[in-house]
Amino acid sequence: MGRTLIPHSLAKTIGHDMGRRIGIKDVAAAAGVSATTVSHILNEVEGKRVNPETRQRVLETARQLGYAPNGLARGLRLRRSNTIGFVSDQIATTPHAGRIILGAQEEAAKHGLLLLMLNTGGDPELERKEIDLLLQRQVDGVLYASMYHRVVEVPERLRSVPTVLLDARSDDPGVPSVVPDEVLGGETAVRELVRHGHRRIGFITNVDDIPATHGRLEGYRRALAEAGVAEDPRLVVADVSEAVGGYRAALRLLQAEERPTALFCFNDRMAMGVYRAAAELGLSIPADLSVIGFDDQELISDGLFPGLTTVALPHYEMGARAVVQLLALTGTPDQESGPGAQAQEMLPCPLVVRASVASPPRL
Amino acid sequence: MGRTLIPHSLAKTIGHDMGRRIGIKDVAAAAGVSATTVSHILNEVEGKRVNPETRQRVLETARQLGYAPNGLARGLRLRRSNTIGFVSDQIATTPHAGRIILGAQEEAAKHGLLLLMLNTGGDPELERKEIDLLLQRQVDGVLYASMYHRVVEVPERLRSVPTVLLDARSDDPGVPSVVPDEVLGGETAVRELVRHGHRRIGFITNVDDIPATHGRLEGYRRALAEAGVAEDPRLVVADVSEAVGGYRAALRLLQAEERPTALFCFNDRMAMGVYRAAAELGLSIPADLSVIGFDDQELISDGLFPGLTTVALPHYEMGARAVVQLLALTGTPDQESGPGAQAQEMLPCPLVVRASVASPPRL
DNA sequence: TTGACTTGTGTCATCGATGACATCGAGTGG
DNA sequence: CCACTCGATGTCATCGATGACACAAGTCAA
Numbered sequence: 001m002g003r004t005l006i007p008h009s010l011a012k013t014i015g016h017d018m019g020r021r022i023g024i025k026d027v028a029a030a031a032g033v034s035a036t037t038v039s040h041i042l043n044e045v046e047g048k049r050v051n052p053e054t055r056q057r058v059l060e061t062a063r064q065l066g067y068a069p070n071g072l073a074r075g076l077r078l079r080r081s082n083t084i085g086f087v088s089d090q091i092a093t094t095p096h097a098g099r100i101i102l103g104a105q106e107e108a109a110k111h112g113l114l115l116l117m118l119n120t121g122g123d124p125e126l127e128r129k130e131i132d133l134l135l136q137r138q139v140d141g142v143l144y145a146s147m148y149h150r151v152v153e154v155p156e157r158l159r160s161v162p163t164v165l166l167d168a169r170s171d172d173p174g175v176p177s178v179v180p181d182e183v184l185g186g187e188t189a190v191r192e193l194v195r196h197g198h199r200r201i202g203f204i205t206n207v208d209d210i211p212a213t214h215g216r217l218e219g220y221r222r223a224l225a226e227a228g229v230a231e232d233p234r235l236v237v238a239d240v241s242e243a244v245g246g247y248r249a250a251l252r253l254l255q256a257e258e259r260p261t262a263l264f265c266f267n268d269r270m271a272m273g274v275y276r277a278a279a280e281l282g283l284s285i286p287a288d289l290s291v292i293g294f295d296d297q298e299l300i301s302d303g304l305f306p307g308l309t310t311v312a313l314p315h316y317e318m319g320a321r322a323v324v325q326l327l328a329l330t331g332t333p334d335q336e337s338g339p340g341a342q343a344q345e346m347l348p349c350p351l352v353v354r355a356s357v358a359s360p361p362r363l
Numbered sequence: 364m365g366r367t368l369i370p371h372s373l374a375k376t377i378g379h380d381m382g383r384r385i386g387i388k389d390v391a392a393a394a395g396v397s398a399t400t401v402s403h404i405l406n407e408v409e410g411k412r413v414n415p416e417t418r419q420r421v422l423e424t425a426r427q428l429g430y431a432p433n434g435l436a437r438g439l440r441l442r443r444s445n446t447i448g449f450v451s452d453q454i455a456t457t458p459h460a461g462r463i464i465l466g467a468q469e470e471a472a473k474h475g476l477l478l479l480m481l482n483t484g485g486d487p488e489l490e491r492k493e494i495d496l497l498l499q500r501q502v503d504g505v506l507y508a509s510m511y512h513r514v515v516e517v518p519e520r521l522r523s524v525p526t527v528l529l530d531a532r533s534d535d536p537g538v539p540s541v542v543p544d545e546v547l548g549g550e551t552a553v554r555e556l557v558r559h560g561h562r563r564i565g566f567i568t569n570v571d572d573i574p575a576t577h578g579r580l581e582g583y584r585r586a587l588a589e590a591g592v593a594e595d596p597r598l599v600v601a602d603v604s605e606a607v608g609g610y611r612a613a614l615r616l617l618q619a620e621e622r623p624t625a626l627f628c629f630n631d632r633m634a635m636g637v638y639r640a641a642a643e644l645g646l647s648i649p650a651d652l653s654v655i656g657f658d659d660q661e662l663i664s665d666g667l668f669p670g671l672t673t674v675a676l677p678h679y680e681m682g683a684r685a686v687v688q689l690l691a692l693t694g695t696p697d698q699e700s701g702p703g704a705q706a707q708e709m710l711p712c713p714l715v716v717r718a719s720v721a722s723p724p725r726l
Numbered sequence: 727t728t729g730a731c732t733t734g735t736g737t738c739a740t741c742g743a744t745g746a747c748a749t750c751g752a753g754t755g756g
Numbered sequence: 757c758c759a760c761t762c763g764a765t766g767t768c769a770t771c772g773a774t775g776a777c778a779c780a781a782g783t784c785a786a
Binding site: 396397398399400403411412413414417436438439440441442 | 732733734735736737740741742743
Binding site: 033034035036037040048049050051054073075076077078079 | 762763764765766767770771772773
């Protein structure tokens with residue numbers, strides 16, 4: 001029952017070599033030493049003296065045989081799998097996922113760690129099962145990722161393993177997390193508009209009660225305050241965070257008297273709707289109206305005309321930083337990856353300048 | 364040096380239990396039987412008789428202690444890690460990635476397998492190293508995924524392990540692969556236009572020499588032939604596969620005399636450009652012009668107005684099928700996951716109807 | 727009554743790598 | 757000349773789970 005991994009017939013076709021993978025003993029035998037010695041040499045164990053000649057011979061033998069250590073055996077012995085779990089709620093629904101994963105994976109690889117991917121689909125029952133699978137695999141830690149910034153509860157099972165929240169935060173300040181700095185992001189966007197001379201700046205926000213909503217609004221306010229502009233509540237309009245919501249909100253804002261000369265949109269999708277509204281109203285972007293988005297979904301921001309200036313979520317960075325935090329928890333030998341770990345880390349969101357922002361008309 | 368995974372101080376804060384995870388021996392001791400017996404019971408080994416009373420007691424003990432088998436140890440012993448590698452070239456650059464991964468992951472989970480993720484970034488040197496990491500982890504097989512349908516060479520290292528190509532194909536017909544059926548996809552799109560009564564159908568294609576280009580064009584031709592429409596070479600225009608390319612191509616096609624009443628676009632991004640061109644020319648979609656895209660990038664197709672009818676790439680399905688194929692190679696016990704494996708599998712691309720297709724004007 | 731069987735369970739070796747400790751020969755100082 | 761150190765390498769147990777096989781106690785037929 002499945003002892004042999006590959007049916008012989010197939011194996012031949014595809015070109016597998018059927019022999020066992022060679023282990024440390026094979027190298028030892030071939031080099032005429034003991035397995036221990038080989039281990040010492042290959043791992044460059046300190047405090048172990050080895051005859052340079054022997055070392056050379058063993059190294060050469062290992063190379064020739066194409067020896068690669070068996071991670072399972074090593075993991076068993078060392079009680080460390082060099083593997084971390086990546087659990088996400090909705091890996092698929094957002095294009096952001098890729099960059100978070102990439103950041104995590106590349107940072108992990110730097111430390112010889114591999115990522116075990118899992119998607120719960122938001123189903124708690126499934127989540128329990130999947131986390132169990134992860135624990136069985138003896139993961140050294142877990143990245144618990146959300147696909148948009150929010151507050152989550154850490155599942156009970158994960159308490160037995162070092163865990164870092166990714167694009168999510170816990171109410172328990174003891175749980176390390178990495179999230180984007182929404183406030184600063186909002187500030188960045190609005191400052192850019194202010195910098196171009198805008199004073200009447202609308203904010204098209206969304207209706208969901210999530211950190212991004214509150215944070216970006218707060219950032220909007222701070223930037224206005226900083227510029228000495230009094231906030232006009234009529235300039236803040238909320239709608240669903242999709243193209244159609246942006247469209248509706250923009251129509252409202254742009255048809256009011258004393259219309260804003262610039263719009264800061266909760267996200268790029270809403271900005272997409274703003275473009276349509278502007279076109280229908282005969283307003284040219286950026287000559288008549290400056291627009292700035294959030295998220296930097298390149299499909300949109302690059303696809304729109306003119307290109308949408310926006311604030312990028314630091315997805316790659318978040319993934320990478322989360323791994324660093326996890327490493328700090330698990331106490332790896334090499335911890336030279338930037339700033340030390342903080343419990344709840346917030347990453348800045350960089351401005352991505354394209355072509356949708358200019359000075360306001362009729363200055 | 365890192366023997367203990369968690370610094371004690373931190374551990375306390377976060378709530379890790381510092382004790383070793385309990386192993387089979389602990390259960391055995393607690394239940395007053397041998398480890399072997401526990402193993403037999405938990406694995407429901409056939410041909411092994413166990414006293415129902417003992418079974419009950421062991422099961423209960425295991426549950427109480429929260430026992431979970433150590434995957435590393437089991438993998439070592441059974442020479443099977445129940446893990447498969449997912450190697451992709453560009454995990455991040457496309458939103459499709461998520462769904463492929465999800466499909467693969469969910470199908471894998473059904474069989475108790477976990478996915479080890481890796482991204483090569485297209486760097487062969489890095490790829491070699493990463494694949495080595497995978498092999499060290501004793502993966503049972505590898506999914507080698509490309510982020511757009513193309514022909515690839517299987518890296519030398521992977522020949523020692525069962526491999527299935529995902530959204531990629533090899534010249535060697537012996538290498539199993541799963542790709543979308545581009546030709547059928549093109550046919551599907553154009554048939555939809557024909558069905559609505561269109562006869563003058565333009566094809567905005569791209570300039571890259573990849574299977575999608577040739578396949579979709581072939582599908583376009585077949586559908587026309589099927590409808591008894593003579594192909595007019597002036598109706599096929601190629602440009603870069605982005606919004607701007609679609610924009611340019613559309614301007615050309617729509618400003619020519621006897622303009623097409625419908626446009627089939629190589630992808631949704633090009634269709635996005637077509638929308639802009641149509642708007643500039645004062646053509647209303649779908650009243651004056653029907654448009655159909657390809658890829659179903661929801662960000663676009665759902666964000667455009669009116670919604671873009673398009674042909675979806677079966678990403679989720681591809682991921683899932685690839686796992687099934689891999690399972691067939693590795694010979695798992697349960698192989699009841701749909702149709703049996705074929706060497707080079709092509710999956711149909713379903714039509715996604717939104718609102719950009721209608722009957723041609725002035726019938 | 728005894729050998730053949732059944733039933734239920736335990737013993738032991740094994741998977742591959744590693745660390746603590748043992749060993750062994752060659753120097754070295756007293 | 758001998759106890760001792762040091763350099764170089766080997767022995768053995770171990771990590772946790774599992775399979776082949778052994779074994780003890782009971783059942784049954786001859």
